[in-house]
Amino acid sequence: MREHYSEIVINGTPEQVWGVLTNFSGYPNWNPFVRRASGTVKPGERIEVYLQPPDGPGMTIKPTLTEVVPNCELRWLGHTVIPGLFDGEHIFTIEPLEADGVRFIQREVFGGILASPVLRLIGENTLRGFETMNKALKAEAEKSIS
Secondary structure, eight states: OOEEEEEEEEEEEEHHHHHHHOGGGGGHHOOOOOOEEEEEOOOBBOOOOEOOTSOOOOOEOOOOEEEEETTEEEEEEEOSSTTSEEEEEEEEEEEEEEESSSEEEEEEEEEEETHHHHHEEEEHHHHHHHHHHHHHHHHHHHHTTT
């Protein structure tokens, strides 16, 4: 198993960040990595997500939401055609800080027999996608403060 990890501090409340993160219809307006997402934010629901990493080809995935804890955590699990070949659990975590703000963590745990070769091809670009999304989420969430 391999993991990609990126975090950022956002000046806002967990509710503000959660509101932006789970408003899938707003993604095309601010999200440079997850360009589109649709579906119901509820555990067990299958959603549709279009990912566009920087300098990489876009792809549509249809993961299942495995964890939905409002204002705290959103997780989905995706597979290639056959589970166990290349699997990814994507995890968004919102942690309140003692000072005003939150730590937003985005990570993905990759597994399956094709994980190592696939990540050699897309890993760096995917991590850059996390970082660009985190910065854009920060900007979007902090707009609602002003």
